[in-house]
Structures are given as C-alpha cells and as structure tokens.
Amino acid sequence: MTPPSAASRGFVVSLISPSRTPCGVETFARGLARATGELGLDSRTLAVAGRRGEAAELWRGLAGAGALIVNLPVVAWKRALLTPLIALAIARLRGARTIVVLHEWADLHPLRRAFVSAYLLLAQVVLFSSPTVRDQFLSSPAGWLPFVLGLAPIPPNIAPPIARLRSAAVARVEAERAKGRLVLGHFGSIYPKKQSTFALEVARALQAMNRSVFVVFVGGFVRASDDVESQFFARVRELGLEESIMVTGYVESDAEIFALFDAVDVFLYSFAEGLTSRRGSVLTCLESGRPVIVNAPKREGEFAHHAVFRRLIAQGALRFAPTDAAPADFARAIGAMDVASRAVAPEIFAPAWRDAAAALRAVLT
Numbered sequence: 001m002t003p004p005s006a007a008s009r010g011f012v013v014s015l016i017s018p019s020r021t022p023c024g025v026e027t028f029a030r031g032l033a034r035a036t037g038e039l040g041l042d043s044r045t046l047a048v049a050g051r052r053g054e055a056a057e058l059w060r061g062l063a064g065a066g067a068l069i070v071n072l073p074v075v076a077w078k079r080a081l082l083t084p085l086i087a088l089a090i091a092r093l094r095g096a097r098t099i100v101v102l103h104e105w106a107d108l109h110p111l112r113r114a115f116v117s118a119y120l121l122l123a124q125v126v127l128f129s130s131p132t133v134r135d136q137f138l139s140s141p142a143g144w145l146p147f148v149l150g151l152a153p154i155p156p157n158i159a160p161p162i163a164r165l166r167s168a169a170v171a172r173v174e175a176e177r178a179k180g181r182l183v184l185g186h187f188g189s190i191y192p193k194k195q196s197t198f199a200l201e202v203a204r205a206l207q208a209m210n211r212s213v214f215v216v217f218v219g220g221f222v223r224a225s226d227d228v229e230s231q232f233f234a235r236v237r238e239l240g241l242e243e244s245i246m247v248t249g250y251v252e253s254d255a256e257i258f259a260l261f262d263a264v265d266v267f268l269y270s271f272a273e274g275l276t277s278r279r280g281s282v283l284t285c286l287e288s289g290r291p292v293i294v295n296a297p298k299r300e301g302e303f304a305h306h307a308v309f310r311r312l313i314a315q316g317a318l319r320f321a322p323t324d325a326a327p328a329d330f331a332r333a334i335g336a337m338d339v340a341s342r343a344v345a346p347e348i349f350a351p352a353w354r355d356a357a358a359a360l361r362a363v364l365t
Contacts, residue, residue, distance in 0.1 A: 010042075010064045010065045010066030010067075010096070011041075011042035011043070011044050011064065011065055011066060012036055012041050012042065012043050012044070012065070012066060012067045012069065012364065013044050013045070013046050013061065013062060013065045013067070013068050013069065013091075013096070014029055014030075014032065014033035014036075014043065014044070014045045014046070014069045014071075015029070015045075015046055015048060015068065015069065015070045015071075015084065015087050016029050016030055016033070016045050016046070016047050016048075016074075017047060017048065017049055017074055017076035017077060018047045018049055018076075019049075019075075019076040020252075021250050021252065022076070023074060023075035023076070023189070024103075024157050024188065024189070024280055024281060025071050025072070025073060025074050025075070025103045026071070026074050026075070026076060027157050027158065027280075028071060028101075028103070028154060028155070028157075028280065028356075029069070029071040029074070029101075030045065031155065031353060031356075032069070032071075032101075032152075032353075032356055032357060032360065033045050033069075034353070035353035035354060035356060035357035036357045036360055036361070038353075038354075038357065039354070039357045039358070039361055041361065041364070046058070046061045046062075046087075048080070048083050048087065049076070049080055049083070050077070050079060050080025050081075050082070050083045054083065054086075055086050055090070058086060058087050058090045059090055059094075062087075062090050062091050062094045062096055063094065065091065065094060065096040066096060066097065066364070067091075067096050067097040067098070067099055067364055068087060068088065068091035068096050068097070068098050068099065069099045069100075069101065069360070070084050070087065070088060070098075070099070070100050070101070070119065070123075071100075071101045071103065072084065072100060072101070072102055072103065072104075072116050072119065073103065073104060073108060073112055073116065075222075081115050084119050085115075085118060085119055085122070088100075088119055088122035088123065089122055091122075092122055097124055097125065097364070098122055098123045098124045098125070099123065099124070099125040099126075099127065099360070099363060099364075100119065100120060100123040100125070100126050100127070101126075101127045101128075101129070101152055102116070102120075102126055102127070102128050102129065102133060102137065103129040103133070103154075103278055104129070104133060104278070105133050105136040105137045105140065106133075106136040106140075107193045113140075117142045120142060120145060120147075121145070123147060124147065124148065125147060125148040125149075125150070125363045126147045126148070126149055126150075127149075127150045127151065127152040127359065127360065127363065128149070128150070128151055128152070129151075129152060129154050129276075129277070129278035130151070130154070130276040130277040130278040130302065131151065131276075131277070131299060131301060131302055131304070131305070132273055132276040132277075132278075132297070132298075132299050132302060133276070133278060134149065134151065135299065148363060150359060150362065150363050151305045151359065152356055152359045152360065153277065153305060153306045153307070153308065153309075153352065153355045153356050153359060154277060154278050154279070154280045154283075154306075154356070155280060155283065155308070155349070155352030155353050155355075155356055156280055156283035156284040156286075156287050156349060156352060157188075157280045157281055157283075157284045158254050158257065158284055159254070159287070159349075160254075160258050160287050160288065160346075161254050161255045161258060163255050164255055164256075164258060164259040164262065165253050165255035165256040165259055166256075166259055167256050167259070169216075169246065169248050169251075169256070169260060170256065170259045170260055170263065172246060173214070173216050173246065173260060173263040173264070174263045176214040177214070177263050177265070179212070180212060181212045181213055181214045182206065182211055182212065182213045182214070182265050182266075182334075182339070183213075183214050183215075183216060183263060183264050183265045183266075184199060184202065184203060184213060184214070184215045184216070184264070184265070184266060184267070184268055184334075185215075185216055185218065185260075185261065185264035185265075185266070185267040185268075185285065185290065186199045186215065186216070186217045186218070186219075186267065186268065186269065187218045187219060187257075187261075187267065187281050187284060187285050188218075188219045188281035189219050189220065189221070189222045190217060190219060190220065190221045190222065190228065190229075190232060190247070191221070191222040191228055192228060192231075193272065194269075194271070195269075195270050195271060195272060196217065196232070197232060197235050198268075198269075198270040198327065198330075199215050199217070199268055199269075200215065200235055200236060200239055200241055200245070201239070201327035202268060202327045202330045202331050202334070203215050203239075203241060203244060203245070204239045204240075204241065204327070205327045205328045205330070205331035206331045206334065206335065207244075208331075209331060209332075209335060211331075211335060213244060214244055214245070214246070215241070215244060215245045215246070216245070216246050216248065216260060216263075216264065217245065217246065217247040217248065218248050218251060218257060218260050218261070219247075219248065219249075219250065219251070220247070220248070220249040220250040221247075232247075248260065258288060261285065261288035261290060262288065264288070264290050265290065265339040266290060266291050266292070266293060266334055266337060266339050267282075267285040267290055267291070267292040267293070268292070268293050268294065268330060268334065269282060269292070269293075269294040269295075270294065270295045270321075270325070270330070271294070271295065273297070273298055273299075274294075274295045274296050274297035274298045274299075274302075274323040275294045275295065275296065275297050275302070275318075275320070276297055276299075276302055277302055277303050277305070277306045277309055282294060282318070283308065283309070283312075283349070283352070286312055286317055286318060286344055287344070287346075287349055288344075289344045290339075291317055291318075291319060291337060291339065292317070292318050292319065293319045293320075293321060293330065293333060293334060293337070294318070294319075294320065294321070295320065295321045295322065295323050295324070295325050296320040296321065296322060296323045297323070298323055305359075306355075307351060307355060308348060308349060308351065308352045308355070311348050312344070312348060315344070315348070317344045319333070319337075321333055
C-alpha cells in the first residue's frame with residue numbers, strides 16, 4: 001500500500017522569525033507559506049526567536065503537522081543558532097517530514113556552513129534556490145547525505161504596490177535625475193560576496209566617459225565582523241564618488257522602495273558566479289520596468305527550472321554582460337542602452353509564487 005503523503009497526514013508548518021525587518025530568505029519563507037495555502041494545503045507559520053521556553057512551544061505547534069519547512073540561512077536566527085536544530089528534531093520526533101530550503105552554500109561563512117550542516121542531519125528533503133547552489137552543496141563533504149533533492153524557483157522579494165511613498169531619499173534621487181544625471185540602482189543588502197562595490201567601479205568608468213552619474217543603493221549593510229560599511233565608504237572616497245552615491249539603509253515600506261525604483265534609470269549587478277536563479281532581488285528590480293544589466297551565469301541551464309527568469313531574458317528586460325566583464329565593459333554597455341525603455345509586462349511575474357509552491361508540493365506528495 002502506498003504510504004500517505006506528508007500533506008495528507010497533517011498541516012504544513014513554515015518556521016519563521018518575528019523580525020520586523022526580514023531578510024530576503026525570510027521574506028521568501030513567509031511568501032512561500034502564503035502561496036502554499038493558496039494551492040489548497042493547510043499552511044501555517046510558527047515564529048521563533050530563541051526565547052526561553054520555545055522548545056515547549058515548538059512541541060505543541062508541531063503536534064499533528066505533516067511537514068516542517070525551514071529556510072536557511074535566516075539572518076534573524078544568528079543569535080538563536082540552536083532554534084532550527086530543535087525545531088527539526090521535534091518535527092522528526094512528531095513524525096513530520098522535515099524539509100530545508102537552502103538558499104546559499106559556498107557564500108556562507110564556514111562557521112555558518114557548519115551549523116547548517118548540523119541542521120541538515122535532521123532533514124529528509126532539501127530544496128535548493130538554484131542549480132549553482134545545489135552543485136556547490138553536492139561537491140562539499142555534506143553532499144553525501146541521503147536527501148530527496150529538488151529546486152525551488154525564487155520569486156521577486158516583494159510585489160509592487162499601487163501607491164508610492166515619497167520620502168527625503170526619494171526626493172534626493174529625483175533631484176539628481178532632474179539634473180540630467182544617469183541614475184544607477186542596486187537593490188538589497190550590501191556585503192562583500194555580493195560584490196556591491198562593483199557598481200561604484202562602473203560609476204567611475206562612466207565618469208571617465210564624461211557621463212554624469214548617481215548611484216542609489218536601496219538597502220543597508222550586513223552586520224559582520226569584517227567592517228563592511230567602513231570598507232565600502234573607503235572605496236567611495238578612493239574613487240572620488242562622495243557626491244555621487246546614496247545608501248538608503250533598510251527601507252521598511254514597499255511603497256517607498258518602488259518610489260525609489262521609479263527614479264532609477266538602470267540597475268546593475270556583478271556576481272562572482274554570474275547571475276544565478278537565487279537572486280530574487282534582481283527580479284524585484286525588473287518588476288519596476290527598469291532594465292537590469294548583470295554578468296551572465298557560469299553554469300549552463302541555470303534557469304531551466306525558472307520560467308519567470310527565462311521569459312525576462314527572452315524579452316530583453318534582463319541583459320547580460322560576459323561573466324568576467326570589467327567595469328568599463330558595463331559602462332560601455334550602459335552608455336549604449338536605451339534606458340527610457342519600460343517594456344516589462346506585469347503578468348510575466350504572476351506565476352512566480354505559484355511555481356515556488358508547486359515545487360514544494362511536489363516533495364510533499
């Protein structure tokens with residue numbers, strides 16, 4: 001007789017944190033829980049933060065659950081490193097299927113990778129945010145563990161709201177654009193492995209081509225021991241860009257984020273591995289209708305599982321530079337672009353969350 005699926009044996013629990021400033025991984029966790037419910041599954045969330053007595057709350061909250069979903073790494077759990085481990089252990093004791101959605105691997109600090117490896121000892125299914133992350137994991141010592149493996153298409157971090165919220169930051173970017181400056185955008189947290197300072201190098205290259213530019217970083221710095229913020233601004237001073245950049249810090253309102261996006265001409269990114277399908281922030285930028293230029297992925301077939309990315313590439317809204325392109329290459333490509341073009345159809349993004357939830361449902365049945 002065929003055993004019952006995890007979904008039919010009980011509800012599906014997504015582990016989240018109570019953070020009011022969720023990171024991209026946490027935003028995905030909350031969105032996936034909503035989308036799973038929209039597919040007809042009994043989807044619930046359980047917020048944990050490493051408080052005393054939380055193990056008892058987890059024990060009660062997982063009673064009758066068919067599956068537990070844990071997204072990793074969540075920034076808010078840095079100070080509660082045992083929480084996901086306790087949740088996964090309780091889920092196994094309760095007979096629930098344990099599913100980890102792994103968003104990063106090689107980019108993680110070695111100590112964080114060690115903790116994630118411990119969590120994975122209690123996981124039965126691992127969904128990866130991209131084929132590149134899956135390949136990184138399978139080539140590591142943890143890759144021998146006997147999991148059911150899958151891929152989860154990552155949707156945009158947020159959806160564009162109908163309204164816009166004006167702020168001092170929005171007014172500043174609009175004023176710079178009104179002066180005739182080309183506004184470059186970069187959305188998401190700033191940290192070394194994201195190569196956020198590459199946008200500064202491109203701005204300097206554009207200035208060398210006699211193009212007046214302004215760079216807005218919509219997001220803040222990741223707190224780390226390597227002093228990301230001071231190193232970033234040291235590079236700003238070295239390049240003489242003090243009057244040509246703005247870092248907004250964390251922007252809580254989606255309406256303000258998209259008001260800032262409206263004032264951007266073109267977004268740009270350059271990643272060490274090229275663009276991978278885990279970069280939901282790139283999709284969010286494309287929702288604005290502004291073009292995005294990014295270096296091409298190293299891996300062939302990176303977007304084979306991700307219909308939304310494939311459509312955006314085919315439409316030309318997402319434009320590739322060579323994987324190893326230099327700042328000057330980006331500058332020339334941006335200089336030749338028609339940045340007035342606004343051609344992204346909103347319906348392109350409509351299937352994104354449904355596709356992500358369907359990938360989860362596939363491992364629940």
